[in-house]
Amino acid sequence: GLYLSQRKLLTHVTGDHDFTDRSDLYYRLQPHQNHDILNSYRVWTDRVDPNSLAVVSRLSKKMQGIFDRAALHQTDGNVNLHSASLDAEYEQFEEEVCELQKISIEDMEKNYLTAYAINVYNLMIKYAQVKVGVPTTNTQRLAFFNNVTMDLGGEFFSFQELENGILRANAVPPYALRKVFSPTDKRLRLALKVDKVDPRIHFGLNCGARSCPPVKKFTASDLNEELRIVALAFCEQDDNVMIKESSNTVVCNTIFKWYMDDFAPSTSQLPVALLAFLKGAKKQSLQNMIDKSNNKGSSSIKVEFFKYDWSSNVTESKKFSKSNLSANQYTLKSILCIPNC
Numbered sequence: 001g002l003y004l005s006q007r008k009l010l011t012h013v014t015g016d017h018d019f020t021d022r023s024d025l026y027y028r029l030q031p032h033q034n035h036d037i038l039n040s041y042r043v044w045t046d047r048v049d050p051n052s053l054a055v056v057s058r059l060s061k062k063m064q065g066i067f068d069r070a071a072l073h074q075t076d077g078n079v080n081l082h083s084a085s086l087d088a089e090y091e092q093f094e095e096e097v098c099e100l101q102k103i104s105i106e107d108m109e110k111n112y113l114t115a116y117a118i119n120v121y122n123l124m125i126k127y128a129q130v131k132v133g134v135p136t137t138n139t140q141r142l143a144f145f146n147n148v149t150m151d152l153g154g155e156f157f158s159f160q161e162l163e164n165g166i167l168r169a170n171a172v173p174p175y176a177l178r179k180v181f182s183p184t185d186k187r188l189r190l191a192l193k194v195d196k197v198d199p200r201i202h203f204g205l206n207c208g209a210r211s212c213p214p215v216k217k218f219t220a221s222d223l224n225e226e227l228r229i230v231a232l233a234f235c236e237q238d239d240n241v242m243i244k245e246s247s248n249t250v251v252c253n254t255i256f257k258w259y260m261d262d263f264a265p266s267t268s269q270l271p272v273a274l275l276a277f278l279k280g281a282k283k284q285s286l287q288n289m290i291d292k293s294n295n296k297g298s299s300s301i302k303v304e305f306f307k308y309d310w311s312s313n314v315t316e317s318k319k320f321s322k323s324n325l326s327a328n329q330y331t332l333k334s335i336l337c338i339p340n341c
Contacts, residue, residue: 105152
């Protein structure tokens, strides 16, 4: 018990006592202390690598290895999340990802923070799929993105807060009525300081759904070029942007609808904005449609959106439930009574 306490793997249920050999005090293993915080396996007390992006890169490589092995014997190529949770390196990953607790984002310059936040988001989505499961309904997705959190430098963020609060400079999320951070929220100081959100971040974020862009690694030094490449690659796919010159119609991924404010002032102006993310014949076709709009810009072009595919390339997922994000102090797995219960 003393060893686990020193390693910050065992804590008093209310945090009021250090470890003591008394039968009237109750302790909980740290991994079961905060179910809603992904990287809470232990309290990080080891050395912290000053290269924050290298930390995330190392963790991402380890998680990808876990996913690759979990898909190895699947005939459909899907990732078996149960197998992933039993992987020999998964528990090691759970401990190592706690290093993010000590990496503050407060002093990161714009490109560094953007690359770091995107990489962390994509990493933690995979981690959450293994640890808490994959949401399958709108209600579950709402809880997943708003209630599953991560500890970044001692500040706690949900996926919603990391994307819309930090990366989108505290913008209003889709279908929401207000900004993520209130004026009195101390995390507001950490949001990107930009006059306009770079819409290309949406081509880098992967929420675990099939309609999301693929996961790529981003760096601070080459961020602009990396975002340019992923934007072109995403929009090149007809499943994401389809140009129907014969019917004067553009059909887009729902991402463009959700984050319209980042791409264009209105839906009617989206076709013009799309030109920046297209190339070759597809770009020329869209330009032809715009040119034929009788000098009325793109107002006569019909814009439609594909149905978003929320399914994931995973199998044997835990059943996600918001109630599972709260520690249960009465289960034998999460409570230890020292020395005898």
